[in-house]
Amino acid sequence: MAVAAPISPSHIAIVKATAPVLKEHGTTITTLFYKNMIGAHPELKNYFSLSNQxxxxQPRALAAAVFAYxxxxxxxxxxxxxxxxIAHKHESLNVAPEQYAIVGKYLIEAVAAVLGDACTPDIAAAWTAAYAALADVFIDREKQxxxxxxxxxxxxxxxxxxKVAETPEITSFYLVPEDGAAPLPGFKPGQYVSLQVFVPQLGHMQPRQYSLSEAPRGDYYRISVKRESGRKGEEVGVPGxxxxxxxxxxxxGDVIEVTAPAGEFFLEPKKGEEEKPVALISAGVGLTPMVSxxxxxxxxxSRRRISxxxxxxxxxxxxxxxxxxDIATRAQDSNDKKISATFFVTAPEQKDVQGVDYHFAGRVDLAKVDPNGALFLDDASAEYFICGPYAFMKDMERWLVGAGVAAERIHLEVFGTGDQ
Known part of the structure; x- marks a missing residue:
């Protein structure tokens, strides 16, 4: 990680001392920040998900990030x-260095407005210095x-x-450069692309990130998108x-705009690491980076064991x-047995045959999975990649940590607004 510019000891002390206050009022501050910044700079609407706003x-996630910092x-x-x-997300959205000054201005103003007289000149100066140091970290990393x-x-x-329908809800889009330029830049398996499309009812572009659901190829990128109905408590008014x-x-034949592949969630084959087993754990459309x-x-x-x-x-x-x-069956039939597959189905139908169409009824429960053959709990080098709804990923992470897996060997694909 890039090194932040030095902050004076007095500023550090003030920022740490005021952190609890920022936590208490964080969402109020960040909500006001977004309102004022986007109101003054409507062109920035193109950078933020309306659903998360x-x-x-989005304000909750930013508040949590500010408190963590x-x-x-x-x-x-x-x-x-x-x-x-965050740096990868910014890269995928084509965030420019000069935009950090805009963010800093409205963030510090929101802090001052919410805290009122409690935001003394010393506190404002300390937070201004702290923000500038963090902005430099992001600008340097994103430049790389x-x-x-x-x-x-x-x-x-x-x-x-x-355009290929994979299921009634999930459709794959095979994307090629409009100018025909080839080969496409490669990417690390598990990464995503951002795309933006014009939304008529909003009157402006909206971006989203989608995992690349195929191995790197020179002729196309593939994303696989789930249609989101908006039911079950999803964002009101703008579901999916x-x-x-x-x-x-x-x-x-239609055209969309795409940025270069990005993301820190990936499994890149490295010499000397092929003996490390890996478990790919997903729910719903979270399987897309796992397919890649x-x-x-x-x-x-690869000689790596994969579950x-x-x-x-x-x-x-x-x-x-x-x-x-098919991949798992071929591996088993070849006596190689390096790849296995375990399927959970929440609501099996009468036509579904256990042991053929699925292995376990109900939600994913790692306690039901072979602890060594599929979860590799006996191997301290094993890695775990998890993708799905945020609550699902945290549940899987807690279970693995409880089973003795070191946290640094567990990787979550947090797409949206971060750790709330």
Missing amino acids: SSGA ASHVDDLAQLSALVER LYAAHAGWTGWRRFKVQR LISNLLHEKYNE ILNSAVDAG WIHGAHRTESRAFSAHVR
């Missing part, structure tokens, strides 16, 4: 994972990330070459805004299940 998830302002190494995730995609900066026009638009309005990881390992002839563990509500809602079963 409407639900309050204040608590560790004198030891940013504790936040390296969070900084890396942009440089890694030589020749590709900003949004690039891609054409939908193919972009996913529904893609499903209903974008067809073969699995296919990449198979294509590379696929997936949960879905119904068998018909599982994308790529036949593909995964």
Whole structure:
């Protein structure tokens, strides 16, 4: 992680001392911040998910991040994972260095407005210095990330070459550059791309991130998108805004804008690490980065042991299940047995055969999985990649930690607004 510019000891002391106050009023501050900043700079609407703004998830996440920074302002190494995730997200949205000054102005103004007389000149100066130091960390890291995609900066026009329904709810979009330039830049299996589309009812562009659901190839990128109905407590008023638009309005030949692949959630084959087993644990459409990881390992002839563990509500809602079963079956039939698959189905139907269509009824329960053959709990080098709803990922993480897995060997794909 980049090193922050020095902050004076007095400023550090003030920031740490005021951290509890920021925690208490954090969401109020960040809600006001977004309102004022976007009101003054409507062009920034293109950078933020309206769903996360409407639900309050974005202000809550920013408040949590600000509190975390204040608590560790004198030891940013504790936040390296969070900084890396945010930097990749910023890169994928084409955030520019000069935009940090805009954010800083409205964030400090919101702090002053909410705290009132409690925000003394010393407190304002300390937070201004702290923000400037953190902004430098992000600007430096994002500069490195942009440089890694030589020749590709900003949004690039891609054409939908193919549109394939994987399930009644999940559709794959095969994307190729509109200008026909090839080969496409590679990516690390598990990473995502940002895309943006014009939303007529909003009158502006909206971005979203989608995992690449295929191994790196030179001729196309593939994303697999779930149609979100908005039921079960999802964001009111704008459920699945972009996913529904893609499903209903974008067809073969249509154009969308895409940024270069990004993301810190990936499994990159490295020499000397092929003996480390990996468990890919997912729920619902969270399987998309796992397919990229699995296919990449198979294509590379990896000797790594891989366990696929997936949960879905119904068998018909599982994308790529036949593909995964075929890979696992071939591995078992070859006596190699390096790849296994375990399927959970919440609501099996009468036609579903246990042991054939699924292994366990109910939600994913790692206690039911072979502890050594599929979870590799007897191997202290094993890695665990988890993707799905946030609550699901945290449940899986807690179970693994409780089973003795070191936290640094567990990787979560946190797409949206972060650790709330």
